[in-house]
Amino acid sequence: MDTQLKAETAPYLSLRGVRKRFGQFEALKGIDLDIPPSSFVCFLGPSGCGKSTLLRAIAGLDRQDTGSIHQAGRDISHLPPGERDFGIVFQSYALFPNLTVAENIGYGLVNRRVPKAERQRIVDELLSVVGLPGSGGKFPNQLSGGQQQRVALARALAMEPGLLLLDEPLSALDARVRLRLRAEIRDLQRRLGITTIMVTHDQDEALTMADLIVVMSDGKIEQIGSPQAIYRRPASLFVADFVGSMTAARGMVFEPGAVVCGRQVLHVPTGALRGPVQLRLRPEALALCAGGDQPNRLTGTVAAVTFHGPGVQVEIDCGLDHDVPLRLDLGHHALAGCDLRPGAAIAVTVPPDAVHLFAEPTA
Numbered sequence: 001m002d003t004q005l006k007a008e009t010a011p012y013l014s015l016r017g018v019r020k021r022f023g024q025f026e027a028l029k030g031i032d033l034d035i036p037p038s039s040f041v042c043f044l045g046p047s048g049c050g051k052s053t054l055l056r057a058i059a060g061l062d063r064q065d066t067g068s069i070h071q072a073g074r075d076i077s078h079l080p081p082g083e084r085d086f087g088i089v090f091q092s093y094a095l096f097p098n099l100t101v102a103e104n105i106g107y108g109l110v111n112r113r114v115p116k117a118e119r120q121r122i123v124d125e126l127l128s129v130v131g132l133p134g135s136g137g138k139f140p141n142q143l144s145g146g147q148q149q150r151v152a153l154a155r156a157l158a159m160e161p162g163l164l165l166l167d168e169p170l171s172a173l174d175a176r177v178r179l180r181l182r183a184e185i186r187d188l189q190r191r192l193g194i195t196t197i198m199v200t201h202d203q204d205e206a207l208t209m210a211d212l213i214v215v216m217s218d219g220k221i222e223q224i225g226s227p228q229a230i231y232r233r234p235a236s237l238f239v240a241d242f243v244g245s246m247t248a249a250r251g252m253v254f255e256p257g258a259v260v261c262g263r264q265v266l267h268v269p270t271g272a273l274r275g276p277v278q279l280r281l282r283p284e285a286l287a288l289c290a291g292g293d294q295p296n297r298l299t300g301t302v303a304a305v306t307f308h309g310p311g312v313q314v315e316i317d318c319g320l321d322h323d324v325p326l327r328l329d330l331g332h333h334a335l336a337g338c339d340l341r342p343g344a345a346i347a348v349t350v351p352p353d354a355v356h357l358f359a360e361p362t363a
């Protein structure tokens, strides 16, 4: 292969067999991961799955017991944090309360003996970059939570790190600020082209911000993929249940291409699955009031309708396994001409790609 091409496609960060124990507890159970340069990666998973431990291993704050970590081709596995090339932002802004905003941002530059005028220039530039021009003389307690997190971000960027690590940076902020900062951080990362890893347990955050999502559970990686791939093709029942909220039911595959679920039969690709399966049906991928000749047309009655602003959630009793109601998330326009009074007869079509099938877990 052309060496130029090789260099361009080489991962920026590469982890192999990374394991970490805390006493008897195995927090990381062998992590292999390649992160492309300039990408925005989210570690996504429930509390306690090892996301922060993995981030801290990359930073050298929690050294892995075994395995290797390479950054830009350099083996950093055994380097202390101070000799690694990263900036980090935590959930708690961790600013020095007795230093001004400018002093907080320039703190690392002082240690690096950057001359005062140059420091001032970098700090002013970063204050503009994070949308706080002219705030350098304020103290952290004079700023809102969102503003303090912007200062923490500027401080992390001041040293021009090759890698930006964000550990739940938005969790402590209220919803509106969180949404705005999501967009700002993503925009900033694109402009700077800095490889970034963000830990989050919020699937919306990961889906809207990431180029690549690493879904973790129980110290292991469940799936790595683009937001689209993770959402549309969850590789395991765990990912399907963690990313998105779907109708869950049990079924049986007696013959290829069909799954029996309660009194319904759905014609969907079944691959190599046979016998008991778990079905997950995407609420926004289903359609109401279908004509009579549609494939996978289920009939039932309206159980409940919930208004939620941009649309409605409709629950339908249609005899799925254990009588779980089938949930649909619909825009208002999709409801025209439908009788949605409780108990009204209704039909739903289920496109095959709205159905995810998984082998019934054995344990």
Ligand code: ATP
Pocket (backbone or CB within 6 Å): 022, 025, 027, 045, 046, 047, 048, 049, 050, 051, 052, 053, 054, 199, 201
């Ligand atoms: P959260 O979002 O709750 O922080 P997480 O996925 O980031 O979850 P980690 O903080 O990585 O989870 O922790 C993974 C597991 O390791 C947890 O069960 C936690 O209790 C344990 N753990 C983490 N740090 C330590 C430590 N210093 N000593 C002992 N156990 C630890």
